Amino acid sequence: MSRDPGKGVVVSAERIRILVIDDDAGVTAVVQAALECGGYEVLVASSGGAGLELAFTRHPHLILLDVIMPGMDGYQVCRELQFGYTKDIPVVFLTGRAELGDMKEARRVGASGYITKPFHVDQLLASIRDLLRDASTFEDDITGLPTLSQVQVEVQRKLFDHTQLGILYVTLEGVPFLEQTQGFEVVDEVFRAVGGSLVEARGHLLRDEDFVSVSSLGNAFLVVLSPARKRGFIDHEDLLTVSRRLQSQLVESLRAELGSSLLDKIGMYVGHARLTQSPKVRFRRALLEAIDAATRTIQLERSDAQLRLDRQLENILLQRLISCVYQPIVRLDSYDVVGYELLARGPENTELHWPDALFEHARHRGRVTDLDRVCRLAATRASSLLSSECLRFINTEPVSLFFHSRGQDSVQEFIDTTPPELRRLTVMEITESAIIEDFDHMRGVVQRLRDEGFMIAIDDAGAGYSGLRTMVEIDADFIKLDISLTRDIETSAAKQRLFTTLRDFCEGGEIKLVAEGIETRAQLDVLRALGVDCGQGYLFAYPGSPIPLQRNIRPSDERVQAGPLGPGVSLS
Numbered sequence: 001m002s003r004d005p006g007k008g009v010v011v012s013a014e015r016i017r018i019l020v021i022d023d024d025a026g027v028t029a030v031v032q033a034a035l036e037c038g039g040y041e042v043l044v045a046s047s048g049g050a051g052l053e054l055a056f057t058r059h060p061h062l063i064l065l066d067v068i069m070p071g072m073d074g075y076q077v078c079r080e081l082q083f084g085y086t087k088d089i090p091v092v093f094l095t096g097r098a099e100l101g102d103m104k105e106a107r108r109v110g111a112s113g114y115i116t117k118p119f120h121v122d123q124l125l126a127s128i129r130d131l132l133r134d135a136s137t138f139e140d141d142i143t144g145l146p147t148l149s150q151v152q153v154e155v156q157r158k159l160f161d162h163t164q165l166g167i168l169y170v171t172l173e174g175v176p177f178l179e180q181t182q183g184f185e186v187v188d189e190v191f192r193a194v195g196g197s198l199v200e201a202r203g204h205l206l207r208d209e210d211f212v213s214v215s216s217l218g219n220a221f222l223v224v225l226s227p228a229r230k231r232g233f234i235d236h237e238d239l240l241t242v243s244r245r246l247q248s249q250l251v252e253s254l255r256a257e258l259g260s261s262l263l264d265k266i267g268m269y270v271g272h273a274r275l276t277q278s279p280k281v282r283f284r285r286a287l288l289e290a291i292d293a294a295t296r297t298i299q300l301e302r303s304d305a306q307l308r309l310d311r312q313l314e315n316i317l318l319q320r321l322i323s324c325v326y327q328p329i330v331r332l333d334s335y336d337v338v339g340y341e342l343l344a345r346g347p348e349n350t351e352l353h354w355p356d357a358l359f360e361h362a363r364h365r366g367r368v369t370d371l372d373r374v375c376r377l378a379a380t381r382a383s384s385l386l387s388s389e390c391l392r393f394i395n396t397e398p399v400s401l402f403f404h405s406r407g408q409d410s411v412q413e414f415i416d417t418t419p420p421e422l423r424r425l426t427v428m429e430i431t432e433s434a435i436i437e438d439f440d441h442m443r444g445v446v447q448r449l450r451d452e453g454f455m456i457a458i459d460d461a462g463a464g465y466s467g468l469r470t471m472v473e474i475d476a477d478f479i480k481l482d483i484s485l486t487r488d489i490e491t492s493a494a495k496q497r498l499f500t501t502l503r504d505f506c507e508g509g510e511i512k513l514v515a516e517g518i519e520t521r522a523q524l525d526v527l528r529a530l531g532v533d534c535g536q537g538y539l540f541a542y543p544g545s546p547i548p549l550q551r552n553i554r555p556s557d558e559r560v561q562a563g564p565l566g567p568g569v570s571l572s
Contacts, residue, residue, distance in 0.1 A: 015041040016132065019060035021051030021077065022094065023069045027117070031064065031094070034121045035128075048072030055086050059157065060243075062131060065111075067095040067102065074149060078109040088152060088283050090131050091185075094119070136540050143195035155224050156283050165275045166225035166234040167287075168243050169294035170194065170250070173267035182265075183484070190258065190266065194221060197253045198246075205245055216262070222291070224275070234274045243272040265356055271298040287426065292538045312352050321347045322374050324382035326541040328553050329393065329514060329536045332528050335554050337429065338512075339391025341536065342379040372396060373410060378415050383426065389551070393478075395429040395459060414453050423453035427478060430470075431459045439473045446474055457514075462498070476511055478534075483517025486537070490522040499530050506533070524555055 018040050022028045025046070032042045043058055045051035048069055054285060055063060063081070067074035078091050092113035093106045103114050113131055159165050163353060172194065179187045180564055198221060207224065225242070227234050247270040271294030275286060316322065326340040346352040352361060362371040376396060383392035446456055457478035457510050458470055462485045471479060479502065489495045499515075506513040515527050518537030527535060539555045 013299075015039060016062070017041045017043060017058065017060040019043040019045065019051060019054055019058070019063045020094075021045045021048065021063065021074070022049060022066040023070075024066065027094075029068075031122070031124070034124060038125050040128075048074070048077040051077055052080055055081060055089065058155065060089060062128065063089055063091045064094045065091055067093055073107060077111050078106070078111055082110045083279070086156075088156065092127065092131065094124075104553065107347050108241075116320065143191055145195050149193060150255050152283065152287075155287075158226055159225070159275060159277050159283070162227050163277045164234050166227070166239050166242075167273045167290045167294050168223035168225065168239075168246060168274050169268075169271040169273070169291055169298070170198070170221040170223070170246075171271070171295070171298060172220065173269070174265055178265050182262075190254075190262070193254055194255050194268075197250050197257075198223065200253070201246060201249060205242070205249060227268070236274070239272045239274065243270045246270050265360070267302075267337070269298040269301055271295055271301075273297070309351060309429055310365065312346075313358075313361055313365065313367060313371075316346055316358075317370050317374055320374050322378040323545075324378055325545045326382075326386075327543040328541050329391075329534050330540055330553055332515075332532055332535050334552070335540075336552050337390065337550065338534055339393055339425075340386060341381050341393040341395070341429070343395075344375040344378065369411060371409070373413070376410075376414050377417055380414070380422075383422060384419065386425075388421075388425070391425055391427055391455070393427045393429055393457060395431065407495065411448060415449075418454075420453070424455075426453075427457045429456040429457045429459040429480065430474065439469070440524070443473060458515075460501075465478075471505070475509075478512045478514055479506060480514040480516050480536075483537075486515050486517045486519075486523055486527070490520075490526045496526065496530060499527070499532060503531050518555075521555065 017040075018035055020028055020031050020035075020042060022031070023046050028044055028046070032044060035042045036047055043054050049072055051063070051065070052072075054060070065074045065077060065169050074095065074408070076095060078093075081089065081091060082085065088112075089113040091110065092115060093111050094101070094115050094117065096117040098116045103560050113127060115127055117335040155165070166424045172190070175187055175190075205221070223246075225234070225239075247268065250268060250270070251263070254268075273290045273293035275290040278286060281289075323345050324342045325345055327343060328335060328340055329338045331338055338525065344355050344358070346354070346358045352358045356555050359368065359371065362368045376394060379392070379394045383394065386392060415423075430446075449456065456474060457480055458474060458476045459480045460482045461479050481499070481502065485495055485498065489499070499513075503513055505511075512533045514534040514536060515523075515532050518524055518527065518535045518539045520539065524535065524539060540553050
């Protein structure tokens with residue numbers, strides 16, 4: 001393995017090695033030439049004994065083996081390969097013996113394939129590609145890290161030398177939901193960041209010589225560690241300490257690289273276990289059992305974490321420990337401040353400080369309605385501190401107002417706690433990312449709020465379930481387009497056409513169009529050229545407190561360097 005300085009990850013520095021064991025020099029020459037043209041590194045042995053020596057010393061990824069050879073025949077060689085760290089190397093018999101009994105004997109001694117002579121070179125290469133693909137011997141195309149099968153020979157050798165290794169199993173939860181809501185590009189960025197952070201742990205948290213491999217396995221990564229130099233075994237307490245430190249370091253580095261709100265959408269856990277050599281158990285089976293043991297430690301940690309978060313959430317709801325920060329919404333033609341969106345935050349220095357983590361846990365516990373109520377009351381209090389020239393944009397979960405059995409009470413409570421003079425300055429943001437089935441009821445609630453002086457905005461438009469019908473059914477004052485539509489708009493003709501269509505729709509209904517998530521000058525220039533009314537994003541200001549007092553906020557001169565979502569998402 002070698003380090004790619006451009007990516008900061010571990011990549012393979014070697015070609016796939018194939019060992020050819022055959023006493024027929026003519027056949028060997030043809031096979032070697034074909035394999036080398038296919039990009040493989042080829043090792044050649046003319047006898048069974050020489051082939052076994054190369055298998056144990058050069059660690060090939062696949063072996064092509066003749067049956068009839070002087071001295072030790074192919075069946076004997078294959079039996080010998082079934083011991084030690086060579087027992088999981090795929091073996092393909094390449095022979096002139098085509099009887100059914102010969103094929104059965106090959107399977108019985110552990111062969112993975114059987115090719116009869118004479119053979120076509122294309123057939124041979126296709127069979128090899130199939131075997132290598134099935135064994136997953138390639139690099140992961142997202143992280144650049146080697147897959148488990150690509151390094152399993154090295155890991156087997158380490159296990160053979162030490163009899164016991166340590167396993168750290170890093171799992172990511174919530175990836176399918178993240179992919180559905182943010183797209184596969186964001187998921188790929190998460191995986192690349194995790195892989196890079198694991199590699200950066202080498203040399204300080206993990207020893208260079210102990211860190212054997214990192215392999216991406218679906219939604220997980222694997223770290224294999226050798227024992228301490230003075231001991232032939234892995235101490236459980238040492239393994240536990242390393243796993244906890246690694247988890248803490250991963251969270252810190254990813255929060256800095258990806259942003260808190262994105263990291264809060266996924267769960268990250270590091271499990272640990274010991275991998276012990278057994279002459280009776282295949283390496284892959286032993287490894288799977290070790291991963292299963294590591295997963296059980298994760299389950300125990302997750303249970304403890306859930307209990308801790310449950311207590312934090314209950315305390316937040318009971319004590320109403322929600323504060324607000326403010327992010328401006330500006331006119332794109334003049335940069336005058338139209339108003340501020342009030343964004344909820346949990347208590348500082350807690351796991352539920354960021355709104356995504358806070359609402360995700362509340363959703364998991366069925367407490368979204370209670371949390372949304374506390375957030376609306378906090379926003380009402382915070383909005384009273386703004387000047388009378390500013391609108392107040394307050395986000396709400398639709399289920400709390402439209403679908404919950406206490407929805408009418410929630411609406412009335414919000415009306416009663418908002419002073420009459422502030423109602424005409426308050427914009428209720430209704431997120432589109434919820435399934436709305438009863439539009440008649442929804443229109444009734446919206447009309448009730450309008451009768452009291454409130455304005456209405458559709459939030460996250462273009463990223464939800466209800467789509468255009470929500471825009472048609474709700475006579476909104478503002479339509480806020482989701483950040484996913486703003487991202488890359490400078491290079492997407494389709495997104496520019498969509499903005500143009502929605503701009504025309506809004507102009508006809510006297511609706512203000514707001515582009516969320518503006519982070520670059522290029523995005524801003526396109527949006528201004530398209531005639532979009534208002535914008536919001538890091539290019540103007542991060543969410544903050546105390547309240548910004550500027551009446552005019554011009555865009556930053558520098559490109560915003562934030563994570564895919566950054567630290568200031570709204571409470572929905």
